[in-house]
Amino acid sequence: QVFFRPISNAAPPSSTKRQTKISVIGVGNVGMAIAQTVLTQDLTDELVLVDVNADKLRGEMLDLQHAAAFLPRTKILASVDYDITAGSDLCIVTAGARQIPGESRLNLLQRNLSLFRAVIPPLVRYSPDTILLIVSNPVDILTYVAWKLSGFPSNRVIGSGTNLDSSRFRFLIADHLDVNAQDVQAYIVGEHGDSSVALWSSISVGGIPVLSFLKKQQIAYEKETLEQIHKTVIDSAYEVINLKGYTSWAIGYSVANLARSIIRDQRKIHPVSVLAKGIYGIDGDVFLSLPSQLGRGGTLGITNVHLNEEETKRLKDSAKTILEVQGQLGI
Numbered sequence: 001q002v003f004f005r006p007i008s009n010a011a012p013p014s015s016t017k018r019q020t021k022i023s024v025i026g027v028g029n030v031g032m033a034i035a036q037t038v039l040t041q042d043l044t045d046e047l048v049l050v051d052v053n054a055d056k057l058r059g060e061m062l063d064l065q066h067a068a069a070f071l072p073r074t075k076i077l078a079s080v081d082y083d084i085t086a087g088s089d090l091c092i093v094t095a096g097a098r099q100i101p102g103e104s105r106l107n108l109l110q111r112n113l114s115l116f117r118a119v120i121p122p123l124v125r126y127s128p129d130t131i132l133l134i135v136s137n138p139v140d141i142l143t144y145v146a147w148k149l150s151g152f153p154s155n156r157v158i159g160s161g162t163n164l165d166s167s168r169f170r171f172l173i174a175d176h177l178d179v180n181a182q183d184v185q186a187y188i189v190g191e192h193g194d195s196s197v198a199l200w201s202s203i204s205v206g207g208i209p210v211l212s213f214l215k216k217q218q219i220a221y222e223k224e225t226l227e228q229i230h231k232t233v234i235d236s237a238y239e240v241i242n243l244k245g246y247t248s249w250a251i252g253y254s255v256a257n258l259a260r261s262i263i264r265d266q267r268k269i270h271p272v273s274v275l276a277k278g279i280y281g282i283d284g285d286v287f288l289s290l291p292s293q294l295g296r297g298g299t300l301g302i303t304n305v306h307l308n309e310e311e312t313k314r315l316k317d318s319a320k321t322i323l324e325v326q327g328q329l330g331i
């Protein structure tokens, strides 16, 4: 019952525009940084939060709702029940178990596998046409798990993968060359984390391919400097976690950027975790990051970026490592 009508002669509700809906599963540091960025960037009409911790969930929902006066108009909902996610265009999964001191990676993975068994089937039941965007770690293996549990075609299951590693890489190159990171194109591919592969030949600044420019000008560059930049990228997550306990802002912006490309059908190319079977001679059902075009249909294609022999070998090695771990999961 509306008891107060501040606007008279209002036209009847005429909006026939299809509303967009994004659900974020897991309202920890990462889930909330994503939710926050999605809201400030006006990416959706409805934002749904789901978590198992009912009090934290309601607290986070209210805290965001109280910012309504400063945000684009977005309906914010939250529940521990998955029926609230019904009809989502995009489901972003950040729910994850925390590593117990001394726990092996495989044990943590087993716990995250059980967690995904509780999360993915209800998402699929309530939003059979949705796109799943997986952020929880180890992201490549959990993207494979989500693909298996969902029964979705692989184009609708995407892992945030090395999108974040690549943005760290672009920042460091930009910092080194004193240019804007948005003018730097550079890709890190492969496994998100320690065995990622930096594609040196892909680096360009303002359209100028950096390595071939240096070679043509016969300017010597040190391979060690390049390797050091890549090493800093790999170490950066550990450094931030050591300093503040978790990472949140960069992953928040990076995933919101993926959400924009998908929801708004931007057809932009992002290095994200996709089914890499048959590409660069990779054998087996393995998800790895490769530069991929994203749009309303999910992964629209994978770019044929040239990899040299060493890069191909590194990529295949990471695929092998991931497949070995997957083999022990029994899924």
Ligand code: 6V0
Residues within 6 Å of the ligand: 025, 026, 027, 028, 029, 030, 031, 050, 051, 052, 053, 056, 094, 095, 096, 097, 098, 115, 118, 119, 134, 135, 136, 137, 138, 139, 160, 161, 164, 192, 246, 247, 251
């Ligand atoms: P966090 O702050 O511990 O939050 C995890 C949240 O998940 C908590 O609110 C839990 O209550 C919730 N949760 C646990 N079980 C369930 C369940 N069954 N259903 C719904 N919710 C549940 O962790 P944080 O937010 O820091 O990290 C979340 C995940 O993101 C972890 O797996 C990280 O490793 C991963 N990250 C991935 C990155 C990437 O680049 N892919 C980057 C950063 C973190």
